[in-house]
Amino acid sequence: MGLTAKNPFEDSEELKGEEAQPGASGAGVEVIGLDHVAVAVADLGAALEHYRTVFGLTVETREVVAEEGVEVAVLRLGDVALHLVSPVDDDADLAAFLEEWGPGMHHLGLRVADAGDALNTLDREGYELVDEVTHPGVAGTRVAFVNPHEIDGTIIQIVEAT
Numbered sequence: 001m002g003l004t005a006k007n008p009f010e011d012s013e014e015l016k017g018e019e020a021q022p023g024a025s026g027a028g029v030e031v032i033g034l035d036h037v038a039v040a041v042a043d044l045g046a047a048l049e050h051y052r053t054v055f056g057l058t059v060e061t062r063e064v065v066a067e068e069g070v071e072v073a074v075l076r077l078g079d080v081a082l083h084l085v086s087p088v089d090d091d092a093d094l095a096a097f098l099e100e101w102g103p104g105m106h107h108l109g110l111r112v113a114d115a116g117d118a119l120n121t122l123d124r125e126g127y128e129l130v131d132e133v134t135h136p137g138v139a140g141t142r143v144a145f146v147n148p149h150e151i152d153g154t155i156i157q158i159v160e161a162t
Contacts, residue, residue, distance in 0.1 A: 031111065032111045032112060035081065037081075040085055040104060041086050057077070058075065067136065069089030069094065072085050108156055109158075111159050111160075112160055142159075142160040143158060
């Protein structure tokens with residue numbers, strides 16, 4: 001049957017085949033796939049124990065991303081990862097996020113072929129960027145954030161896997 005999707009601009013038009021692929025139909029940024037969903041947690045150890053005992057998930061990798069002031073534990077779910085993210089610095093943006101919003105979904109990581117190109121495209125198209133250049137992310141990736149006010153309140157992280 002193949003991949004189909006509704007055209008968001010037409011109620012009755014259905015996209016098929018290549019048109020229904022992510023990044024198709026002249027999209028400004030070609031998204032290869034969903035890299036990860038990030039969940040903000042205050043206590044990383046407790047969160048890891050919860051996901052291990054309730055869902056049987058285990059840590060693939062765990063590291064501190066110093067530039068963001070966070071520790072990230074990556075739990076693999078097939079082709080997509082769950083990132084449990086906890087601040088290691090009281091001044092980290094994530095600490096402020098947790099204080100204001102509490103624990104829960106923080107951002108979507110969208111995988112792209114070239115994060116720099118994606119960032120340039122978003123900037124050229126008028127999106128407000130949190131990061132004007134890419135920086136190191138988890139497991140050797142290059143990442144950058146887009147302002148959540150620009151994307152229906154959802155924080156988007158552009159992720160280039162190396």
